[in-house]
Amino acid sequence: MRLLLVEDDRRIAADVERALQAAGYVVETVRNGEEAWFRGDTEDYGAVILDLGLPDMDGLAVLKRWRANGRSMPVLILTARGSWAERVDGIDAGADDYLPKPFRMEELLARLRSIVRRSAGHASSRIVAGDVELDERQMKVTLRGVPVALSPLEYRLIAFLLHHRGRVVSQHELDENVYGHGEDHESNALEVLVGRVRKKLGADLIETRRGFGYLIPETTP
Template sequence: MRLLIVEDEALLLADLQKQFTAKGFACDTASDGEEALYLGREYDYDLAIVDLGLPKLDGMTVIQRWRDEDRNFPVLILTARGMWQDKVAGLEAGGDDYVTKPFQFEEILARANALIRRSAGFASPKLRFNGLQIDTGAKRAEVEGQPLDLTAFEYNALEYLALRSGQVVSKTELTEHLYDQDFDRDSNVIEVFIARLRKKIDPDNRLKPIATLRGRGYRFELPALQDT
């Protein structure tokens, strides 16, 4: 999953980037509102984490402009403001949830995962499909009750495709949401990961979870076993 983290406190920004990266997220960062506004216009993020007290352009204005321009990725607000009116204003500007500073990383991670999951239409952290279960909180998957031994990138590719079940996902889109911007997008690494993922999930070729659409990309095809 690809995040945009917007925070003007350099140490906090670096810490959040480090911890989210360690959890398998691809992270872009901005330290002021103008840069954040630009990045949110240019890239299709899975989530933006935005501090309200930013230089050049405050976070609330950034969120409002994104929404005015139909940038609909979920936004988690970071605020040091304790007044409930400020929290309400942030949500009404287009934010989806908020965390008040200081916070524990575990809380912001849980809220980030929940927002990403809900934006795809899933209420439970456990995504259940025919023969396959993906635990987005624990970042693991199992087939018919047997855990899968997946690398971090394999898991991330599986989760991204599953959250877009039935949708066509191009190789470019998958690459952009799994890797940093300087990743070599001309490589065949996505094809290798998908091939390996298929073998691990479906060695007997019974489930057929991921279809390849020549010239278009991939589509996750297992039916969901929960309300979406």
């Protein structure tokens, strides 16, 4: 899943980016409000982690402009501003959750998983499709209860499709959420990756909709 991290503190940004990448996310990091607003307004992200104290434009103003323009991606505010009044302002502006600094990385990841689940309509960190189960908390995929060894790219692919189960996901959207924006790869890399996942998890799990994309149906054999 592709995330936007907006944090002007380089040390914090580097630590969070490493943790997110280790958790299977594709991360794009920006350090000022103007660029954050532009990226969030013109690109599609699975979620945003947004600091409030930003150069050029305050994070709260960025969030308000996104919501005013109809941008609905889940947003986790991450900031040193910890008063209850400021938290209320953030939630009222359209934030999905609020985590004050300093924080534990485990809590950040848990809150991020929660807002992403809610936006996709999932109540649990476990998603089941037929004999396949994804446990986001442990980053584990099982087939009929047996753990399946997946590469990071294979995990990103199956996790994204399961989060959007029942919807046809275009090749372009999968490219950006599996490989990252602008990352070089062969033109048939996604097709090859889907083939590898099918071999490990079952040929019928992922359907190909020619000219449209890929789908894990709501009712999986």
